[in-house]
Amino acid sequence: MTEKRASFQPLTPAVYHILLALSDGEKHGYAIMKDVEAQTGGRVKMGPGTLYGSVKRMIAANLIEEAAERPDPELDDERRRYYRLSGLGRRVVAAETQRLSQAVKVARQKHVIVCS
């Protein structure tokens, strides 16, 4: 299993942010996009092509799975496709976050970034 997790690393920014967006529950495409925008302070703005291209490959890689289709009460009556993390996806995002935090730790030790 560790080997399988390791085979995905390093994740592309798009894949990592989508996994992170889904880590607190099921979301549809627009909600994922807004979450990613919020996570990155507006620096990463995904278009529909990048988002659904990544979703397609992540489903094929068994990182995420499709949940039941339903409308979002906050938006309108249109039915939307919801996505959620798979078990593997959850482990992969945890492993990637750990890898990144390790990198941040090293960067701090080397004074590449200053502790706040």
Add this chain to the structure above:
Amino acid sequence: MTTDKKVDSSRRTYASLMRLYPQEFRDEYGPSMLQLFTDQCRSTMQENGTRGMIFLWLRTLMDLAFSVLREHIMSTNATGGLLEAVPNKPLPWKGVAVVLIPCLVFFVGQIGQLTGQDWFFLLIRRAAYFLIIPVLLVWLLTRKFPIWGLIPLGMFYRTLLDLINNYEYVIGRTGVILAGILQTKFTPDFMIFLKNHIPEIRILITTIILGTVVFLILRIARRTGFTRSSWVCLGVFLVVTILEILSGLIHAWIYLLKVSSADMLYGNIPSMLQDVAYSAFYAFLPTVGFLLLILVGMLLARRHGRLALLMPLGYLIPAVVLGKFDNSNVLPYSLFWISVTVLVYRVLVTLVAPIWIVRSASDRAKKRAGVIALAAAAGILVLAHAGYFFATLAAYGWDLEWTDYYYYFSPDLMILVGMALAITLYKSATPAQSVAGPTPVGAELSSG
């Protein structure tokens, strides 16, 4: 324009632009993407107005350009079109375009020859080397032999056989080139060794090819098994090979008897025997070489199924349409009819046959396309050779032996039986099932 109208017109424009994505991607995610874009438009209009919409469109167009390209490269059908076909589906047109590249190179070369261009021979002699390079690179990198590599492989194989047939010339030329590179006036020792042992090396090459043929026949018989029709075709092919060698031998012997006086004949028996042996070799190598190609195609048919027919087709593309090489200077037709015959044959094997085969959806349709297109091509060869042969006969009044008749028609017979063997052999092979499934994504996620 009101907010709703602006959103609506943006939605319609984006819906039109979405046609740029591959069909299967659009079918799966098109409605969701359109919904997401509409949500983005509504939210942008409310928060930032028209100026925000302009920036949204700029971002969306950038996203569209990159994602369209990526989806075309990475989608299952795109991979199917460029590396291998999706079973029971016609090859996508982008795949067909790549398959046709070597055919078009040869076709342009043929037009060049018919219009008297000097670069024709250079193009035809060298094109196979350049066309095989990307095929080998992709094979090495992806570990999948691409579907568009089948025709270049057949063409390259034929060039290789021609080189072996012109072994003395190749050795001589290589010696001169090596001497130039090494900056010496003398041919390197090992080249002199190769030049002095030409008969032995011929025997060695022939033995290797024959050994490989026997090995492959045994391997295929043990692993996948021959159908009854494959065995029949193989048997007929072996009879054709034996007749080819015998006719070559007898043809050479009779010719030598005609041109030599009795004194010369009895004074130079070893030399004459060597000439006869060479004739047998020249007759033997193309026939067994073609058989080897068809058997190797069986290995490729595991991945490409019936489309492996493209490889022997690549071998047939440079076939001499009128006469044999040695008598091709005695052409009894007008230039117009030569051009028409040659062009019809080339159009058939370089354009019609490959497009028809790869665009056929089912295995049965591919077989039908292969049989009809190749039978038509072989028919043109037979008619052209027959016309050439009988016209020459009428013009020169040759005193013919039975071997002459066989000698002139054996290449056509070899092609007919060989292609029948390929069609029956590749029938039993099925394409890899994995091609229909999703593409492995580990690499894609790392690069996407």
